[in-house]
Amino acid sequence: MMLSPLLRTLCFALASGGLLLMVLEGLIWRFTPRSVELTSTRSPRLTERWFLSATLSARILPWLLACGALVPAYLRGEDNTSAERVALPCIAVASLVLLWISAAIFRSAITSLRTQRYCSGCQSTGRTVAGRQVHVHHGSHSLLAVAGIFRSRLIVSEHLLEEHHVAAPALEVALSHEAAHASHHDNLKLLLLSLLPRVGFSSARRSSLDDRWRLAAELAADHESTAGDAHRSLLLADLLVVLARDRVAAPAVMVTLLSAPDHLRLRVEQLLRATAPRTTGTASLARDSRLSILSLSAALLALAGACALFGHSAAELLLHLG
Amino acid sequence: MTESTILPAETTDSGTVTNASARLGHREREVMDIVWAEGSGTVEEVSQRLPIRLAYTTVMTTLDRLFKKGLLLREKHDRAFRYSPAVSPQEVEGHRARALVDRFLQSTTAQPEMLLSCLVDALGEYDGAMLDQLEHKIREARESLNTAEADAKEASR
Numbered sequence: 001m002m003l004s005p006l007l008r009t010l011c012f013a014l015a016s017g018g019l020l021l022m023v024l025e026g027l028i029w030r031f032t033p034r035s036v037e038l039t040s041t042r043s044p045r046l047t048e049r050w051f052l053s054a055t056l057s058a059r060i061l062p063w064l065l066a067c068g069a070l071v072p073a074y075l076r077g078e079d080n081t082s083a084e085r086v087a088l089p090c091i092a093v094a095s096l097v098l099l100w101i102s103a104a105i106f107r108s109a110i111t112s113l114r115t116q117r118y119c120s121g122c123q124s125t126g127r128t129v130a131g132r133q134v135h136v137h138h139g140s141h142s143l144l145a146v147a148g149i150f151r152s153r154l155i156v157s158e159h160l161l162e163e164h165h166v167a168a169p170a171l172e173v174a175l176s177h178e179a180a181h182a183s184h185h186d187n188l189k190l191l192l193l194s195l196l197p198r199v200g201f202s203s204a205r206r207s208s209l210d211d212r213w214r215l216a217a218e219l220a221a222d223h224e225s226t227a228g229d230a231h232r233s234l235l236l237a238d239l240l241v242v243l244a245r246d247r248v249a250a251p252a253v254m255v256t257l258l259s260a261p262d263h264l265r266l267r268v269e270q271l272l273r274a275t276a277p278r279t280t281g282t283a284s285l286a287r288d289s290r291l292s293i294l295s296l297s298a299a300l301l302a303l304a305g306a307c308a309l310f311g312h313s314a315a316e317l318l319l320h321l322g
Numbered sequence: 323m324t325e326s327t328i329l330p331a332e333t334t335d336s337g338t339v340t341n342a343s344a345r346l347g348h349r350e351r352e353v354m355d356i357v358w359a360e361g362s363g364t365v366e367e368v369s370q371r372l373p374i375r376l377a378y379t380t381v382m383t384t385l386d387r388l389f390k391k392g393l394l395l396r397e398k399h400d401r402a403f404r405y406s407p408a409v410s411p412q413e414v415e416g417h418r419a420r421a422l423v424d425r426f427l428q429s430t431t432a433q434p435e436m437l438l439s440c441l442v443d444a445l446g447e448y449d450g451a452m453l454d455q456l457e458h459k460i461r462e463a464r465e466s467l468n469t470a471e472a473d474a475k476e477a478s479r
Contacts, residue, residue, distance in 0.1 A: 204351050234464050241456050262347060268456045272463045 001091055002083040009071060011086060011094040012315045016070050018097035019318075020062035022199055028058040029201040029209050044220035045184075051213040052189055058209060059196035061300065069304045073311020086319050100197045108195040112149060115187075119148045129156060130172040132179065136161065142246045144174050149191055152182035166242070170235045176225035177236065186217050215263050219270055226271065237271040240264060346393075346414070349376075353384050354407070354414070357394060362406035364399070383451040 003011060032054050042050075127136055134154040137143050143157035154175055160166055166174070181187070193210060202208035207215075226232040244264055307314075346354070356371045357363055363371070369381040385405050388394045393414075396403040 204346065204348060230467055234460060234467065237456075237460050237463075241453055241460065245453055265452055265456060268460070272459055 001086055001088060003086045003091075004083050005078070005081055008084060008086055008319060009075065011091060012074055012319055013066050013071050014094040014097040015090055015318055016314065017063050017066035018093060018100070020065055021059070021197065024062050025058040025199045025209070026201055028054055029206070032209065032212065034206075034212065044216065044223040048184075048213070048216040048220040051209070051216045055193060055209040055213050056196075059193070059198060065300075065304060065307050069307035070311040070314060073308045074315035077312030078315075084319075090319055097197075104195060104197045108191060111194065112191060115147060115149055119151075119153055129161065130168060130175050132175050134175065142243055144178065144243065146178040146181045146187065148182075149188050150185075152185070152187060154178050154182065166239060167235075170239045173225050173232050173236045174239055177221045180221035180224040181217070184217075184220070186221075189213075189217075211263075215266065218263060218267055222267055222271055233271040237268045240268055240271075346391075349384055350388055353381070353388060354393060354411075357405055357407050358411055362404050364402045364404050366402070368405070377451075380451050380455075383449065387449070 032051070126133055128134070132154060134156045135147075137155050137157045142160050143155060144160065145155045146152045147155050156171075156175075160171075193213070198210070200208050200210065202211065222233075222236060226236055241264075352372060353368055356368050360367070360371070365378060365382045365385060368385065369376060369378060372381070385394065385396075385403075389396050389405065393407070393409055394405045395408045396405045398404075
């Protein structure tokens with residue numbers, strides 16, 4: 001198919017970005033450790049940030065490389081300003097990637113609207129529970145959650161409050177857990193991750209990057225809500241099991257941080273360790289972070305250099321398939 | 323740490339494949355590997371071949387769950403069930419590959435959802451045996467904490 005220089009460039013940017021996304025996400029997914037492994041050696045919140053950065057890097061870097069290195073390299077070497085034949089498979093890949101991006105953005109926009117609508121519906125149901133302002137969810141299922149994107153709200157189901165399923169101290173720890181999610185804008189991070197197209201690699205032994213971040217976010221919220229207190233840890237662990245048993249059909253439309261039943265076991269076991277997770281000193285954490293950032297920057301520079309050097313050849317190969 | 327494998331097709335008791343998804347956990351995978359290798363097995367035989375010693379009821383629950391997912395067939399021999407594979411490893415791998423494609427295209431096909439971070443996943447399927455084990459561990463931890471605190475009080479007197 002004959003395409004103008006602008007369409008050719010767009011086609012190359014989309015196809016190369018999509019291919020780089022698969023490669024980079026695959027590499028980061030393969031070489032990123034598991035959430036529980038990291039949490040045992042550093043602070044749970046730092047682990048959560050680490051996973052968020054890794055997951056976002058896997059989603060953003062391919063586009064930065066495609067638009068910031070490959071496309072300029074292609075444009076520098078391209079002297080044909082007239083329409084040129086482009087291979088159909090390349091156009092098909094570019095179209096699929098465009099559809100993929102549009103669908104992810106559309107779906108995230110609908111998710112945001114639904115969430116905002118749900119939060120607006122909660123306005124009239126405010127109540128103070130365990131010293132916190134919560135919104136009561138009218139429904140027959142047990143629900144303890146945080147909803148909202150920018151202004152998060154704690155949601156507790158009427159069912160839990162009225163039938164005294166949960167003792168007051170346990171409810172206080174659970175609300176602290178949800179408040180930790182709210183104060184760290186975990187829903188906004190979740191939305192950001194769903195906004196960017198992803199491959200979502202996962203296997204029996206290695207869960208997806210999103211799942212690892214979700215578990216890390218839960219472990220961090222657990223750690224903050226229990227504050228290293230063994231009694232609070234036991235209360236939360238007990239409540240997790242009680243709510244898992246009490247689980248009844250919930251609204252079919254929700255994204256939750258806890259995505260795999262296995263996360264429940266890992267969280268309870270982590271809580272039962274009772275002692276606060278071993279953290280390295282501030283100085284060594286700062287050194288670790290600096291080292292990670294330096295390694296990542298060096299790898300990125302090397303990759304950007306390779307893209308800039310071989311960008312035009314890669315473009316010719318991709319657009320004309322040899 | 324065990325992770326879950328998502329299979330795109332969930333099967334019913336009769337073995338009919340439906341479009342719903344099923345999860346194959348690490349332990350389920352181990353049990354499936356044994357049944358595939360041996361051709362068939364009872365609860366006792368499977369538990370003996372597992373790399374770690376598990377309670378009889380845990381293995382029984384796992385096999386029963388795999389049967390309900392339609393991954394295993396069973397026949398009653400004397401008073402025990404003998405389980406045999408209903409699907410081949412290649413079919414499971416095929417499901418996994420299809421699941422990867424489904425996830426890849428998830429954005430275009432799935433219904434938009436709502437952002438709600440729940441304390442416990444209200445949509446998850448929890449294994450009763452796992453919850454029993456966790457409850458037991460919590461009870462033990464509580465008892466040992468109470469004992470340690472009582473000892474500390476005693477010592478301070």
